[in-house]
Amino acid sequence: MTPTDGAVTEPAFAKINLTLHVTGQRADGYHLLDSMVMFTSIGDEITVRPADTLRLTIDGPFAAGLSADDDNLVLRAARSFGLNHGADITLTKRLPVASGIGGGSADAAATLRALSRLWGAPLPDLAAQVALGADVPVCMSAEVTRMAGIGDDLTHLGPAPMLDMLLVNPGVGVSTRVVFEALARKTNPPMGDAMPDPFDIDDWVVWLADQRNDLEAPARAAAPEIDQVLSRLSAQQGCQLARMSGSGATCFAIFEDADSRDNAAAALRVGHPSWWIAPTDEAPT
Numbered sequence: 001m002t003p004t005d006g007a008v009t010e011p012a013f014a015k016i017n018l019t020l021h022v023t024g025q026r027a028d029g030y031h032l033l034d035s036m037v038m039f040t041s042i043g044d045e046i047t048v049r050p051a052d053t054l055r056l057t058i059d060g061p062f063a064a065g066l067s068a069d070d071d072n073l074v075l076r077a078a079r080s081f082g083l084n085h086g087a088d089i090t091l092t093k094r095l096p097v098a099s100g101i102g103g104g105s106a107d108a109a110a111t112l113r114a115l116s117r118l119w120g121a122p123l124p125d126l127a128a129q130v131a132l133g134a135d136v137p138v139c140m141s142a143e144v145t146r147m148a149g150i151g152d153d154l155t156h157l158g159p160a161p162m163l164d165m166l167l168v169n170p171g172v173g174v175s176t177r178v179v180f181e182a183l184a185r186k187t188n189p190p191m192g193d194a195m196p197d198p199f200d201i202d203d204w205v206v207w208l209a210d211q212r213n214d215l216e217a218p219a220r221a222a223a224p225e226i227d228q229v230l231s232r233l234s235a236q237q238g239c240q241l242a243r244m245s246g247s248g249a250t251c252f253a254i255f256e257d258a259d260s261r262d263n264a265a266a267a268l269r270v271g272h273p274s275w276w277i278a279p280t281d282e283a284p285t
């Protein structure tokens with residue numbers, strides 16, 4: 001890539017639901033959420049270049065799990081501008097597919113940002129973003145965000161605290177729709193109003209210990225491997241908290257420091273060569 005080929009690159013950071021409280025269900029079946037969302041520095045990447053027609057190429061370690069057909073969220077995002085413009089789009093897929101860390105939604109959001117810059121066009125509105133995926137609006141920014149409604153009511157809370165995080169996926173794809181449908185009780189308490197000190201990770205850990213992911217139980221029933229991931233993560237030295245993100249199956253753990261996180265990653269890789277194990281930290285904002 002040369003700086004003169006007109007390329008625009010946007011990161012599609014992994015989305016982590018630090019909490020995910022399901023507080024109700026709408027008449028159309030969509031669930032109401034109260035979720036604390038943050039982003040990590042690991043993620044997919046979208047690059048767009050000027051072209052006459054729309055084309056998508058996928059590379060990266062998880063490229064084989066996806067096809068570049070019209071249903072790909074990247075191409076759906078491009079068409080949502082309602083313009084007949086072309087672009088050569090490259091998606092570098094580093095996140096496992098259907099894994100509770102918003103890969104598809106983050107890709108769609110990054111595509112919207114990149115094409116808005118390339119085409120000089122305004123971003124599609126909130127309704128158009130939600131139509132791509134309920135998680136697309138929150139993925140438009142990398143800030144810590146309290147997400148309510150079905151994903152369309154956002155309160156941005158600023159940059160994430162500095163933290164040392166390990167993401168682990170047991171290599172099992174989980175359907176978001178199936179997990180929501182299997183949730184036994186649809187009305188559960190929201191997070192409450194007391195919030196942690198935004199810059200104090202110890203305060204976050206104490207606060208998170210009192211919060212929940214209501215989708216963890218149905219996801220664990222669908223994919224029992226999640227039990228093993230959570231118990232292995234919790235047993236690692238320096239692990240302060242381990243929990244599932246989104247509808248699973250990716251779990252995250254917050255570690256005391258980068259050394260204990262990296263030691264845990266090395267230990268888990270030995271016992272579980274097929275797991276996706278990604279040491280990471282907070283996304284830049």
Ligand SMILES: C[C@@](CO)(OP(=O)(O)O)[C@H](O)COP(=O)(O)OP(=O)(O)OC[C@H]1O[C@@H](n2ccc(N)nc2=O)[C@H](O)[C@@H]1O
Nearest residue numbers: 029030031100101102105133134135150176177180246247
């Ligand atoms: C559960 C969450 C939490 O952040 O994340 P992931 O597990 O997908 O990462 C999201 O709400 C997922 O958002 P997203 O993956 O964009 O969902 P969509 O494509 O719009 O919907 C997928 C399926 O989940 C259900 N769904 C989604 C969002 C929501 N608030 N209520 C729902 O019931 C929908 O009914 C649909 O059948």
Ligand SMILES: Nc1ncnc2c1ncn2[C@@H]1O[C@H](COP(=O)(O)OP(=O)(O)O)[C@@H](O)[C@H]1O
Nearest residue numbers: 072073074097098099100101102103104105107
């Ligand atoms: N660019 C994309 N990246 C990931 N998944 C995509 C993409 N385009 C379409 N999909 C489809 O969207 C579904 C949800 O994927 P994903 O967003 O990764 O799930 P999750 O939000 O649970 O991590 C998958 O079944 C996948 O086939």
